[in-house]
Amino acid sequence: MDLHTKLKILGAAAKYDVSCSSSGSSRRNRSSGLGNASLPGICHSWSDDGRCISLLKILFTNHCAFNCLYCVNRATADVPRATFTPDEVAQLTINFYKRNYIEGLFLSSAVYKNPNYTMELLVTTVKKLRKEYQFNGYIHLKVIPGADPLLIAEAGKYADRISVNIELPSSQGLQLLAPQKSRDSIIRPMEFIHSKILQTREERKLYKNAPLFVPAGQTTQLIVGATPDNDLKILKLSESLYNHFSLKRVYYSAYVPVTQHPNLPSIASPPLMREHRLYQADWLVRVYGFKADELLDENQPLLDTEIDPKSAWALRNLHLFPVEVNRADYEMLIRVPGIGVRSAKRIIAARRYSTIDFDILKRFGVVLKRARHFITCNGKFYGERNINELTLYQMLKPTAKQQNSTKVAGEQLTFPSLYPQLFQPEDVHTVITGEM
């Protein structure tokens, strides 16, 4: 089989993995080598579905021993199969990288023969790239569920980031749709990677040259809409992953119906709006300091599809508003709908030297259409008087015209459904305040 056919098959097979970022690592180039990593990450292109292409995202092979129902590559599926050799992967990576097509390699794989055998192939490939080809660009490696911890430890020496996909947010879901995977085979490697990262961090405090271990941390991915799990459950899961395993990102992937099966929900198109709202809520948890419990509860376990989660939170907490922009602290300012991290920082900086008036807010990029209902500016309120939650809800909704203009092929896509360059909390400083 020639390289073109292999790349077509194994590139297409990797497309449902959503992780795309190349951030979080500052691996440096050595004098004779090729490549380095850029801390905030770099996007190189955007595919026709609007998702960013940063890394050469491929499967090593799509021959699979597992039979997960939601997956195109499951053992019983009738699809063309292919397998790369380590040198083919290395040469593709090097040659794409030299032409600046990509920021590095994202290597995943179906389970070929058994988890350890596959994991070993992946580690061999990455080791080859680093040692033989002198490649110092970004490498993201997928952990095969069930692989030996020794192999994961070896992989972490060469990769910038590794990830274990949770895929389904509950063990019942896994049992139903991916019977060969278990909660344990997913959580245990995450735990192991986390402790290894902590250990390396301590070692590097003592010895500057102690070897790196996944400097860009670990991430995971959840499929949304393949099982009946609600948003509250998903968001709580993400929150605990951030808290307990210091995950850099949790990616959400709207379930794309690729096969039919009685255990799978029958839907016409992927739930993109739900995915989008989850990303927004996730963002609020990671960057804005919200708790999952503040955004959702048992009585309201689903995110509102009409308005964004921050507006929805503000409407439920009208007693906290309006806030005075000249006095409110940063934590409160970023909770105002229409004020983001960037505009809040500008307000904080500017008001040390002059009072902020309404015109300045406009210039600072505050979305006054939303924000005016929740703020006062020099004591003056610019929103409507005598207004209640319900009328405000109607005003915060995107208008029918806005919705129409964003309709694509019968689907409703109001906003980018995937943030392009997915930065982590520690990057916020460089990405958002770097320009201030």
Added chain:
Amino acid sequence: MVYYVYDGSFEGLLTAIYEAYYRQEEPEKILSDDNIQDNLFVQYVYINTDQQKAQRVYDAIVHKISSSAAKKVLYAFLSEAQDAGTAIYRYLKLGFKMGKSVDSALADPYVFRIHVLHKKVSQEAGKMLGLIRFRLLKNGIFYAPIEPDFNILGIIAPHFKRRMPTQDWIIHDVKRKLAAFHSQGQYAILPFEFKEALPLDDEEFDYQTLWKEYFQNIAIKSRINPRLQRQFMPVRYWKYLIEKPGTQTKS
């Protein structure tokens, strides 16, 4: 009303700012010589570029304001915006009074303008780090043509120097007829233009095809969204992208 006119170089602009402090009449605006229009009520004063005066102003920015202010001023200059010279002058005037805290005085329209220009230029430079496409020529040099909105060649060249130190490469700003030439860890930015198409290496076509095929196959068909794609990757950058062949800029 007095306008100062400089020769379009960064040093020229800094010289004009130097003169604005030491001459009698204070300029209303500072303009580059390629965007002046006849105006009866304006007296144009042409400033001769002086390396030493420029250096003194630059050192003063770094010492009396901050090195990040110096960077912002340079980026604002590279935006080639008509009002950049004047905004830089007003920003520095305030900066010499306030010191490094000038960057917090965002309520001031000139300070804010500098911040906006700096952001625009660094955003485009950041985007270009990903959107540049090198082509391997017959003579072993990697060549990348670009047409950025701003004059960012000097900002992006060091990135590729660090990343590809053993590769010979040229990044060519076709619009400004400038190119960064790199060989063995050193680069220079020089005027550059060529008449004939450069001959490509034989294996180049193979990798271009591989990349195009990969690009086609990575998109999920049920989520096709050209609007989102264009939002992140504006059509005006498509001209030199391998994966979007022959797509000319639509106005």
